Amino acid sequence: MAVLVVGSVAFDSLKTPYGEAQDVLGGAATYFSITASYFTPVNIVAVVGDDFGEEHFRVFEGRAIDISGLERAAGRTFRWSGEYSGDMNEARTLDTQLNVFEHFSPKIPPAYRDSEYAFLANIHPVLQLQVREQLPQAKLVGLDTMNYWIRGTPEELRRTLSRVDMLVINEKEVRMLAGIDNLRRAASAVRELGPSAVVVKRGEYGACLFQDESIFFAPGYPLEELHDPTGAGDSFAGGFMGYLARTGDLGDDNLRRALVYGSVMASFAVEEFGLSRLLRLNWNDIQTRFQEFKSMTHFDV
Numbered sequence: 044m045a046v047l048v049v050g051s052v053a054f055d056s057l058k059t060p061y062g063e064a065q066d067v068l069g070g071a072a073t074y075f076s077i078t079a080s081y082f083t084p085v086n087i088v089a090v091v092g093d094d095f096g097e098e099h100f101r102v103f104e105g106r107a108i109d110i111s112g113l114e115r116a117a118g119r120t121f122r123w124s125g126e127y128s129g130d131m132n133e134a135r136t137l138d139t140q141l142n143v144f145e146h147f148s149p150k151i152p153p154a155y156r157d158s159e160y161a162f163l164a165n166i167h168p169v170l171q172l173q174v175r176e177q178l179p180q181a182k183l184v185g186l187d188t189m190n191y192w193i194r195g196t197p198e199e200l201r202r203t204l205s206r207v208d209m210l211v212i213n214e215k216e217v218r219m220l221a222g223i224d225n226l227r228r229a230a231s232a233v234r235e236l237g238p239s240a241v242v243v244k245r246g247e248y249g250a251c252l253f254q255d256e257s258i259f260f261a262p263g264y265p266l267e268e269l270h271d272p273t274g275a276g277d278s279f280a281g282g283f284m285g286y287l288a289r290t291g292d293l294g295d296d297n298l299r300r301a302l303v304y305g306s307v308m309a310s311f312a313v314e315e316f317g318l319s320r321l322l323r324l325n326w327n328d329i330q331t332r333f334q335e336f337k338s339m340t341h342f343d344v
């Protein structure tokens with residue numbers, strides 16, 4: 044099964060203790076689609092400006108990514124700049140420019156309307172909802188968001204949350220969204236707003252899944268060097284949703300495997316600046332790291 048994604052396609056300017064990069068291709072939907080495409084075909088819905096060149100479109104070529112829903116509009120592409128320091132678990136946003144996303148109204152190409160798996164990656168919650176409402180046959184709709192929207196558009200975000208099945212969000216932001224510091228209680232409070240499952244991304248500590256009575260933790264991969272955390276969350280979501288769409292199994296055991304594939308993809312994303320490491324992966328790299336996760340967490344009782 045293919046997975047549809049809406050979210051930012053961006054030019055990022057990044058600063059980490061390992062270096063800097065200006066105006067490199069990024070965005071939530073970009074990281075998501077590159078990682079998910081290792082598992083299943085991806086249909087991307089987003090907008091870019093007239094500064095988005097052939098070389099940028101080419102990044103999606105030769106992969107299982109359909110860009111017929113990637114509109115080109117007059118104006119500048121979305122831009123984000125951020126920096127990381129210390130343990131690099133959190134980005135400090137220096138600047139966000141919505142640009143062409145300000146007047147974007149997503150139109151789902153007819154061929155995508157029967158999508159069963161969709162991910163509403165980080166972007167304005169009203170755009171996320173517009174996409175959700177154009178997918179009547181959706182079986183699993185995931186949603187990501189961040190402090191920028193939690194603070195800036197809380198009512199719109201609540202409406203969008205009420206229409207999704209799963210929230211994939213980072214630890215600090217789930218606490219902010221719920222207004223509760225305790226993680227387990229914050230996840231329960233958010234589940235009351237709509238999503239039946241909440242996946243909390245915890246940076247270097249991995250991720251955990253809360254649904255009904257069940258809780259599952261996947262660790263982060265213990266890398267010796269992490270160069271740029273940008274896109275870790277979206278790459279996590281790409282591995283997680285990509286694997287679920289590939290297998291079409293939403294049972295608890297499979298969700299657990301999906302969570303580990305999410306951690307696998309996030310661990311590759313942060314090894315190098317921007318998209319570099321993700322663009323050079325192969326299926327064997329992914330499986331080898333997945334097995335490492337298995338041996339790192341297995342114990343007999």
Ligand code: AMP
Nearest residue numbers: 051053069070123165273274275276277
């Ligand atoms: P993450 O996976 O959380 O590191 O997300 C990183 C990506 O999110 C970057 O490539 C940014 O372009 C994008 N981004 C940052 N802020 C926003 C925002 N307010 N809305 C949509 N995308 C954003």
